[in-house]
């Protein structure tokens with residue numbers, strides 16, 4: 001048995017790197033060959049990670065142009081403007097209205113219920129569903145106009161389509177329609193909950209087995225705005241039994257927060 | 264005036280390394296953003312801010328992974344010592360990238376809402392009691408807090424002020440931070456993104472970091488256990504034969520209490536000192552003798568082999584151990600350290616033991 005067993009032999013290279021001294025030739029050779037390899041690996045990793053990101057979905061948020069619409073204002077259950085459009089299904093387009101940032105509930109529109117207005121803001125749009133982002137102070141974006149609004153557009157009747165069990169996710173309409181792409185999934189959950197807490201209308205994003213999606217405006221069972229008890233469920237896969245009601249061109253999903261179950 | 268601590272100084276090497284790291288970071292971010300913005304069909308473009316948040320998060324995780332591999336790599340192969348020498352700057356840069364990720368997240372996801380952004384960060388996902396819904400933000404925030412403390416105390420001033428042992432414990436928290444980051448990713452990105460590539464990359468990073476630490480640990484342990492049985496009963500241990508020590512280098516041996524001793528040869532003289540560098544516990548025995556003084560392989564702190572004192576103007580001290588040549592011509596080291604500053608007995612193989 002050798003008594004030397006286990007003794008750590010020091011490296012035999014005569015030069016040892018010392019940070020404050022000139023690097024020995026062997027280290028410089030190593031660094032010169034390692035440098036491009038490391039840069040290549042870094043670039044490759046950046047490519048690999050970005051390449052596999054999932055599709056954020058359709059959606060746009062145009063802050064470069066001012067979008068102007070004229071229609072009937074309603075604050076129930078959430079701020080929206082109904083625009084007459086003979087070429088659209090049901091002869092109208094409902095444009096949801098949200099404030100800049102995440103505090104839409106600060107928009108005080110109760111006094112303007114039902115009146116014809118001209119509104120300007122940034123257009124947010126996903127698959128034909130439109131939303132207008134506006135400043136807080138009403139005089140910056142809203143003015144009354146005198147236009148002839150057909151009664152079915154200004155105050156469309158409710159059409160009850162029946163009760164359905166839907167599976168999908170609760171989204172904050174603003175981010176989901178295009179402000180954040182992707183505006184969904186667990187990494188976006190907190191943001192979505194904050195937006196909904198701030199009064200951005202929640203949307204139910206339901207998808208059937210064939211991948212067809214429908215987006216419904218969520219209200220409580222009585223058709224009013226949903227409260228904060230919906231927040232913990234935001235962004236997660238859920239299902240609920242509720243009533244689908246068509247108001248103009250917009251589908252509402254009416255169910256109280258306690259009707260939702262995590263799946 | 265004495266110099267109380269010898270901060271690792273800026274020098275040309277460091278500037279080159281820092282530039283190199285910045286180039287690597289810029290490449291990563293540039294490729295990530297370019298691919299991220301163009302990979303999906305038109306009309307489905309990702310939002311640049313969300314992409315930037317993701318790119319910064321990925322970069323910080325990658326950088327911390329690299330930081331944690333440098334230690335074991337340098338133990339395995341001295342060619343990695345230059346990376347070790349510059350590791351601290353990479354660490355601070357990692358913190359800055361993490362800070363950008365954190366700041367942008369708070370700004371984009373949590374500000375201008377009905378809650379204080381920092382409150383929102385912690386309460387907007389309230390599922391703390393859930394196993395799979397647990398808010399990943401909390402993990403990220405805890406990891407960031409650790410990185411912050413580490414970056415804030417990274418200067419050698421703090422090493423001196425907090426004492427080496429407190430500082431060392433503080434900086435061992437980097438492993439906790441890394442674990443928290445893995446959880447942050449597992450509970451956030453990995454639950455959001457569908458591609459298995461991400462799971463594979465995170466597992467690979469964890470495996471590399473853990474694997475390297477296990478390999479170096481096992482190597483050290485098996486070397487040490489090979490030294491068992493060398494302890495003489497009288498408080499001396501048989502370390503090796505004089506020829507086993509290369510000139511200007513050392514062999515290290517474990518001591519019964521778990522410390523190590525480094526036995527250096529400088530020409531015909533053989534000296535023994537404790538193995539742990541005063542700076543950050545660097546393995547002095549893996550260093551060398553340069554210009555007559557023991558030089559730490561990590562950041563180049565120096566100690567005279569005779570008495571373990573740093574050459575002026577510095578005042579750092581490590582303990583020496585006495586050495587003697589046995590009747591069979593073996594190098595024996597006394598287990599008990601000498602008091603700091605005391606010259607140790609040395610061997611002169613050119614002549615007789617002192």
Ligand code: FES
Pocket residue numbers: 540541542543544545546559560561562563564
């Ligand atoms: S010089 Fe930093 S650990 Fe020795």
